Amino acid sequence: MAKFLHHRLDPASRLIRLICAEYGASLDMEQISPWKREADFMAISPAATLPVIIESGGETIVGPLACINFVEKNYAPTSIATLIPDDDAMQAEMWRMLEWILFKLNDEVTRYVLEEKLGRSERGDGSPQTAVLRAAKTNLHEHILYFDWILGSRAWTAGEEMSLADFALAAHISTLDYLGDMDWSKAGETRDFFARMKSRPSFRPLLADRLVSLPPSANYANLDF
Amino acid sequence: MAKFLHHRLDPASRLIRLICAEYGASLDMEQISPWKREADFMAISPAATLPVIIESGGETIVGPLACINFVEKNYAPTSIATLIPDDDAMQAEMWRMLEWILFKLNDEVTRYVLEEKLGRSERGDGSPQTAVLRAAKTNLHEHILYFDWILGSRAWTAGEEMSLADFALAAHISTLDYLGDMDWSKAGETRDFFARMKSRPSFRPLLADRLVSLPPSANYANLDF
Structure with a gap:
């Protein structure tokens, strides 16, 4: 079985x-704290990027793009439809939304919230900077308006078929929800979408995740939030 | 022929x-200034991301990841080896380096330099902020140290075969070189690599690019720089 370096959040x-x-x-699975930038981990992932798959032969697959491509090529069963749509237009829209979520949403919201609420305490580097958290909150509000609009116009994040983009969006939302940063009163379509994603069997292990130092928000594991 | 919305730099x-x-x-090709955030363009690319391919049927393919996947699927000839290596390990390394160049190098260096030197003047928004350019320069120095180390240990950016990662790196370097931001005295292996890339026939149209408002650095089109 391949080793998987990750962090729960x-x-x-x-x-x-x-x-x-x-x-x-x-x-x-083996949990790593990328915020500590430990030498052993940096030797494998020089930009401190997670996740990393280490194959039994020793090959390392580093970062989200490499891992997505590796998992699609090696783990996708041939008996079911994969999470990359066949249709060119929907595939293009999936990559556009994936890029948005993995890089734009991450760089404007999720990575700041994680750094302030988790990274600092893991490094023993003072308390969260409220100005940074406030900026991330304002940015998140804009992103949610966009996702609400997108999800109001079609069944899934990239179109009428479920795709990798849905799992990327649900992954970011679940991290922000764990940290108490989702204002559900202001996220209509995105809330319905997340309720659907949350009740999939694949989501169960994520809902059971707990960090001892930082417990989840009250309704994190609740399917009826 | 598909329409291609791009900016020369x-x-x-x-x-x-x-x-x-x-x-x-x-x-x-049709040039767009993403810095002006014009309504027509934003309706196609809501994050003002370039490039965009518009197919004759009207399908739009927006952003680097969608365009890479579309071009690989639809334009790669079957008669020559494509720029995505077959081998799993080299493919993983190619995606890791692509992610580094397209997002990390871009977010820490290239997009700041472009915004300050070009975006501001295209919007009529004052002169470049020297503090931002100084930070980008410091970051670029760190990136070049890493690329020097990588290119000192293998023939190409992702391994012993040429791949998409080489063209991504050469694309960023050529933009920074146009703008006069490459300090060639401090880029040994990266310089040799760029000299090889620059002499490929595919590079010629890029070396002929000129912006009227912003001429290139002295040796931009020179193969022997």
Whole structure:
């Protein structure tokens, strides 16, 4: 079984866990704190990027794009439809939304919230900066308006078929929800979408995740939030 | 012929132009200034991301990841080896480096330099902020140290075979070189690599690029720089 370096609240790690669960692939999980930038880990992932898959032959697959492509090529069963749509237009829209979620949403919201609420305490580096958290909150509000609009106009994030983009969005939302940053009163369509994603069997292990130092928000594991 | 919305100095647009030239695919090019955030363009690309391919049927393919996947699927000739290596390990390394170049290098260096030196003047928004340019320069120095180390240990950016990662890196370097931001005295292996890339036929149209408002650095088009 391949080894999987991840962090429970890292959204890219959560995305790969979800895809693997959908495809029925098991991983031997080992938690890493990328915020500590430990030498052993940096030797494998020089940008401190998670997740990392380490194959039994020793090959390392580092970062979300490499892991997505590896899992699609090696773990996707041939008997079921994969999470990459066949149709060119929908495939293009899936990559556009994946890029938005994995890089834009991450860089404007999720990674700041994680750094302030988790990274600092893991490094013993003072308390969260409220100005940064406030900026992330304002950015998140704009992103949710966009996702509400998108999900109001079609069944799934990238179109009428479920795709990798849905799992990427649900992974980020679940991290933000764990940290108490989702204002559900202001997220109509995105809330309905997340309720659907949350009740999938692949989501169960994520809802059981707990960090001892940082417990989840009250309704994190609740399917009826 | 598909329409291609791009900007001459946008590194992701340059990457797609290079891949298409390598594959012998022609594009009907139309320059866009993403910094002006014009309504017509934002309706197509809500994050103001370039490049965009508009198919004759009207399908739009938005952003570097969607364009890379579309070009690989539709324009890669079956008669030559494509720029995505077959081998799992090298493919993983290619995606790791692509992610690094398209997102990390871009977010820490290239997009700041472009915004300060070009975006501001295109919007009529004052002169470049020297503090931002200084930070980008410091970041670029760190990136070049890493690329020097990588290119000192293997023939190409992702391993012993040429791949998409080489064109992504050359695209960013050529933009920074146009803008006069490459300190060639401090880039040994990266310089040798760029000299090899620059002499490929696919690079010629890029070396002929000129912006009226912003001429290139002295040796931009010089193969012996």
